[in-house]
Amino acid sequence: MTDKKQLRAEMRRAREAFVAAAPRALAVPAALRAMFRADMIVAAYVPIGSEADPAPLVAAARVAGCRVALPHVVDRQTALTFLPWDENAALVDGPFRLRQPAGDACPIAPELVLTPLIAFDRALNRVGQGAGHYDRAFAQYPHAKRIGVAWSVQEVARIDADPWDAPLDAIVTEQEWITR
Numbered sequence: 001m002t003d004k005k006q007l008r009a010e011m012r013r014a015r016e017a018f019v020a021a022a023p024r025a026l027a028v029p030a031a032l033r034a035m036f037r038a039d040m041i042v043a044a045y046v047p048i049g050s051e052a053d054p055a056p057l058v059a060a061a062r063v064a065g066c067r068v069a070l071p072h073v074v075d076r077q078t079a080l081t082f083l084p085w086d087e088n089a090a091l092v093d094g095p096f097r098l099r100q101p102a103g104d105a106c107p108i109a110p111e112l113v114l115t116p117l118i119a120f121d122r123a124l125n126r127v128g129q130g131a132g133h134y135d136r137a138f139a140q141y142p143h144a145k146r147i148g149v150a151w152s153v154q155e156v157a158r159i160d161a162d163p164w165d166a167p168l169d170a171i172v173t174e175q176e177w178i179t180r
């Protein structure tokens with residue numbers, strides 16, 4: 001637990017230094033573009049701080065005819081839901097500096113989840129914020145594709161997966177598409 005806490009602090013610092021050094025943007029990997037289908041529900045996120053911004057991936061998903069959803073969070077304990085995010089729809093302030101849809105829409109089931117993370121390894125394990133929001137969402141939607149979105153500096157040699165961790169199917173960074 002302390003290990004993960006320390007890792008999170010270190011990786012947040014690395015991410016901030018990386019983004020401060022030069023502005024970056026993600027390109028859309030062909031392999032990801034090929035996964036998008038018309039009417040597929042793709043969950044994205046609005047970045048907090050120095051997180052990698054999935055906006056180019058979201059734009060490609062919309063061009064492919066996907067429906068986009070965003071996580072909606074109430075607090076650390078409560079499971080997140082995914083709510084529809086129509087293009088240009090207004091967002092409201094949520095906890096943890098999040099921007100999210102207002103909580104009054106009906107939740108929808110994502111088929112592909114663009115997933116924020118703090119650290120990842122080559123075996124496609126991830127460490128997140130530690131609230132278990134995505135771990136629980138992956139358990140709830142086991143058939144959804146899990147695509148990590150990160151800066152390359154968030155890679156670590158090895159993450160010891162916990163029993164509840166579901167590995168990612170692939171990771172997008174500004175440098176590469178990492179998959180099995």
Ligand SMILES: Nc1nc2c(c(=O)[nH]1)N(C=O)[C@@H](CNc1ccc(C(=O)N[C@@H](CCC(=O)O)C(=O)O)cc1)CN2
Pocket residue numbers: 012045046047048049051071072073076080096098116117128129130131132133134
């Ligand atoms: N952009 C984004 N949206 C997301 C997540 C995320 O990691 N990133 N989540 C992932 O689960 C969910 C929100 N859950 C969260 C749970 C805890 C903390 C948290 O503890 N934040 C730290 C500060 C982190 C920072 O400054 O980078 C804190 O409040 O101390 C944040 C989000 C859904 N939406």
Ligand SMILES: Nc1ncnc2c1ncn2[C@@H]1O[C@H](COP(=O)(O)OP(=O)(O)OP(=O)(O)O)[C@@H](O)[C@H]1O
Pocket residue numbers: 004126127128129130131132133134135136139162164
């Ligand atoms: N399916 C689940 N149902 C209930 N609780 C879960 C489930 N999966 C994980 N959790 C709980 O959520 C917490 C996740 O902690 P962990 O340090 O693994 O978070 P994380 O890897 O940073 O992931 P996340 O991004 O999902 O927050 C643990 O306390 C764990 O017991």
